[in-house]
Amino acid sequence: MHYLSTRGGIAPIGFTDAVMMGLASDGGLLVPAEIPQIDPPTLRAWSALRFQDLALEIMTPFVGNEIPRHELKILIESAYSSFTHPEITPVIKAGDLNILELFHGPTAAFKDVALQFLGNLFEYLLARDGGQLNIVGATSGDTGSAAIDGVRGKSGIQIFILHPKGRVSPIQERQMTTVLDANVHNIAVRGTFDDAQNIVKALFNDLSFKSAYQLGAVNSINWARILAQTVYYFYAWGRMTGGDSTQQISFAVPTGNFGDVFAGYLAKRMGLPIDRLIIATNRNDILTRFVNTGIYAVGDTVYQTLSPAMDIQIASNFERYLYFLYDGDAAQIRALLADLQTTGQLTVDAAHQAQVRIDFDAKAASDVETLAQIQATEAASGYILCPHTAVGVHAAQNQSNCVCLATAHPAKFNDAVQNAIGREAPLPSSLQGLMEKESRCIELAATVDAVKAHLEEALSPTTR
Known part of the structure; x- marks a missing residue:
């Protein structure tokens, strides 16, 4: 398997290099040169597999x-050994x-699901091939701690x-800043997630800076993140259908950076029988507006909502979807992104807009609707949703045979849960005692120069 850039500026590379x-070194995102096709007999065989085997x-x-199958199996088994549910x-x-x-x-x-695997993968590749990796990432909440x-x-x-x-929940902040290992560096920037990204x-x-300081990515721009997240779409379909390839199901996906729903799109392109992929957004509804109008237009404000991981204007994985929407036409992608850079918006033509509406549905929820959904679901079933899941x-x-992705434990957002149902969600063991732990974080201006200077100081030979 070879990987290309959405902007067409690199020679094909292998999985390890990707x-x-x-x-990508031309500023684009890496995508597979071809998408494997999974036939119905294989889908049936996969439907009963354990998550790890799938x-x-x-x-x-x-x-x-590039990685022997038995070694890849060890990486996967190790990645999910810390999960608390046997089905993952x-x-x-x-x-x-x-x-x-x-x-x-x-x-x-x-x-x-992705970052336990990616952490193991990084460690394996560095041990095998040598070198140092300095990961730099931006988070709207959950990516950072994971x-x-x-x-x-x-x-x-x-x-x-x-x-x-x-602009992250108190628990999300403490999950990051209470990890005191010497190789962990938390930076609070005075701005929005889009500024950080x-x-x-x-x-x-x-x-030159990326090469000199050996920078690597864990955000969903890293292809391995998308690949790992694709697995649970196949897993859910198998559990819902028993492997009957004539049965389609839909997925409702709380969406910010477009990585999670793009993983579902990839699964569908591979042959998974998906009916509808429903993009669920909050008040920051740039993706919903795009699906409904064909215009991807950046607003003046990133609104702070009860679902902060989705408080995003620029969805970093959206470029991957554009690439497949335009059948790999990198020149067209460069032109569309140039429009976005100069005017703050890009527009797809009527034919491509029709395809977008085939690929996705989309709907936005206000904070009021989010709280109402948490309350209604708890009243009907006793089940507590996190605010992001409630948006989904x-x-x-009104969708039949639909699976809703629950993206976080509700206790991570207990202010919203308390507001909705009058009580907090019980803390899982992994979140208990966080607020009492020692924390470490530095605060910087939301500028490239400030962050670059900090990296240079932290990574200089005299300070390592």
Whole structure:
């Protein structure tokens, strides 16, 4: 399997180079040159597999021969050994709802599914090939803690996570800042998530700096993140259908950076019988507006909502979807992104807009609707939704045979839960005692220069 850039500026590379490169050196995102096709007999055979065994089957064609199969199996088994549910990502019933619970990993969020694997993968590749990796990432909440947990204490790796000061939940902040391993560096930037993400992208686009400081990515721009998340769409379909390839199901996906729903899109392109992929957004509804109008227009304000991981204007994985929407026409992608850069918006033509509406549905939820959904679901079934999951459940209304992705444990957002149902969700063991632990974090201006100076100081030979 070879990987290309959405912007067409690199020669084809293998899986290992794609993982270590993160963001393509031409500023684009890495995508597979071809998408493996899974036939109905294989789908039936996969439908009864354990999550770990299914992950091995799905990942193998994307990895190729770069990692021996038995070693890839060890990486996968190790990645999910810390999950508290034997099914890893179980599908449960909550009244009339089908909920795909993605929060049974060590940081109680769906990001663990990919980042426990990616942390192991980084460590394996560095041990095999040598070198040092300095991870730089931006988080709107859950990515940071999951990435930190995935690489804490691992040799050859330093991790620097930027989060927007005051714009993540208190528990999310403490999950990151109470990890005191020497290779973990937390940075609170005085700005929004988009500011933090733009800083990270600027650092990766500075190719001399990226090379000199051996920067790597854990955000969903890293292809391995998308690949790992694709597994649970196949897993949920198998549990819902018993492997009957004539049965389609839909998925409602709380969406910010477009990585999670793009993983579902990839699964569908591989042959998984998916009916509708429903993009669920909050007041920051740039993706909903795009699906409904064909215009991707950046607003003036990133609104602070009860679902902070979705408080995003620029969805970093959206470029991957555009690439497949335009059948791999990198020149067209460059033109569309140039429009976005100069005017703040891009527009797809009528024919491509029609395809967008085939690929996705989309619906936005206000904070009022989010709280109402938490309350209604708890009243009907006793099940407590996190606010992000509630946005997805709201978007799934009137959809039949639909699975709603539960992206985080509700206790991570107990202010919203308390507001909705008058009590807090019980804390899982992984979240207990966080507020009493010692923490470590520095605060910086939301500028490239400030973050670059900090990296240079932290990574200089005299301070390591």
